[in-house]
Amino acid sequence: MRFQKNAHRLDDVTRRDFVTGAARAFLGLGTLPLLSGLARAVGDDAIPLRPTTARHVIYLYMNGGMSHLDTFDPKPGKETQGPIEAIATRADGVQISQYFPNLAQQMDKVALISSMFSSQGAHAQGQYFMHTSYLLRGTIRHPSLGAWVSRMRGRLNPSLPAHVAIGGGSNDASCGFLEFEHAPLPIGNPEAGLQNSRRPQTVDAETFDRRQARLAQMNDAFADRYDQKQVRAYDKMYEQAVRLMSSEDLLAFDINQEPPSLREAYGDDPFGQGCLLARRLVEHGVRYVEVGNGGWDTHNENFDAMADKCPPLDRTLATLLADLESRGLLEETLVVLATEFGRTPTIVAGRNGRNHYPQAFTCWMTGGGVRGGQRYGRTDAEGREIVENKVTVPDINATIAHALGLPIDHVMTSPSGRPFQVADKGQPVTALFG
């Protein structure tokens, strides 16, 4: 019994190695995940539909736990606030930190959720929870929301993956127990775009086609012998990868197509350029793009760190929202800013730091049918406790799923037979919409 199980695992690895190895050799492709779902992209979806207000998500992940008091839930005049001041915004009665003057001009579009609550106070667990709605526990690995979207909705653009993750940092965007094709296409450096996806210069088109034909023969033989779901999925990868290689859609990955002035406005750093890439991808029909922004774990010298980190973030966010708006993309693109937890209202003496604080923090959403200019939920006068409309981690994921029309009560079973739902038992915050 045990032997068989291990043998099975080994077999999995070999097949994956075979495929990615071969993909690299024949196609010059690195870690391109399986890109199936062509049929689904042009047909009706298999999962029951719900009406949707959003078709795309840009998920901005603040890695490390972003301080709520110093960014989007300031408590002016209170001891817990420290030296950072609050400023008014274009939304009536909504104040944010002095470090976001540009974003303040657009808060009429944004719905802040200031009553976020997590049960997880450590990074790995908190990030996992935020991405999957389930606790990191036991042997099971849960799909992140982007993978659920890919699985339940398939692609919009038949040539592009449904799910992309830009920038390092959190590794929690993952297909979990779902098929590998729902894993995000990882892009480490937004300026380099998709590496190695063009036909190598040294291979002319005819040779390339011949190689493809030979590969197809090999594959048929392989697939005949191992006619398993996974093998068929890998097979599809070649087909899809070749399609992508010759496609105009590859340009979606190339931010050098953008005017220098706009690139500059987004900010000359990986997160800024990553957001610009996210916009291009959404424009070309990618459904779910995560962009990571690290460095928020401010145990020491929290206020110096805020002075460094917030202004570039402000610039990027303000430009992203304005750019999406001017192109008409904000109507159907939900932009979410999320983090795993907030930071302690009590300032740690001696090192001017703030520690992990999962019992109250702020996330926000805009676009995709969200009614902006509101602060949903509230913390007390010092930012310590939630006093109104608690929103749990599964709830915020259920809210995103709701906007995308995913059936949140649809049960899918993992290969081991356990039932799972897209946001566990989370309930959408419908007050954010309409």
Add this chain to the structure above:
Amino acid sequence: MRTLRSLILLLFLSPAVVAQERVDFEAEVLPILEKRCLSCHRAPYEDSTGRTKNPKAGLRLDSRGWMLHGSDTGAVLVPGQPDKSLMYQLTVLPDDDADIMPAKGKPLTKAQTDLLQRWISEGADFGAWTGRPGPEVTEQEETPAPTSSPLPAKLAVWKALGEGVRPAGESALTKARRNAQIRLVLPDGPLLRVEYLSFEADTDDDVVAELTGFADRIAVLRLARAQVSDAVAATIVRMKNLTHLDLRETEFGDAGLNKIRGLSELRSVNLFETNVSDRGLRALEKMESLQDVYLFGSNVTDEGVARLREHLPNAKVRYELELPEGILETTPNRRRR
């Protein structure tokens, strides 16, 4: 006569289906839990060394209240739905699965898991049994009724428009699908969304003309980056129920706009980086249904936009990339094609 005989046969042959009694929790299910689960899933207690033992995963199966309350991570019992009830699902995992319950010893027998499954299917009736006191009431937060909220305005419009439309044009639709992605805008209505993602370079006025056979079913048309010209307006103008039109980054211009001025349901028109100028905007002035107009990167001027805003005071007209002050001046990035 025949049917009567088969009915009798059926009654006779399948007593399990017809005459099965409801599961008695206390007599049948509880003994299984007591024997196989409670050692790990019961109220905190002190073991022989004096250490407090908490229930595994925060889950207690020794009381009705706790069972319905669930574990640290949420519900484990959903009356009527064994497929959503972890306390059943985990007992039927393959026996080499690390998550199988009970976590120690032999798996439950098929008869035992079937019983559990039936009890949950029948609504998880505990009879008179309550077991140990349940959690305090404050912990049992009211879960809001699942999403029966009213449709957002946009979706309500599609619902209303769809009512007068027959879901005709299936054969034309099948043909058009070779070049376009076509989906329903609402799961239970006839209206469609059509787009040409990845096929932009091959999508010209003739390809779009394939939509004519079911034009009145189209609510959303996305032609972004397609090779279409003003001539495509001849097809678009037939789409009486069109609410959203996206012509971003195409050669569409004033003549085309003039032709589609009769579309009375249009809510949003995206003319970002098109050839449209102030002259074309005149055509939009009477289109009172418009709520969102995108003109950044087109040939319109300040005066043209001001005029349009005057005529359509309720519409949001975007004409500039409104970068917040102080970031930098950005000029429209026109004509990159």
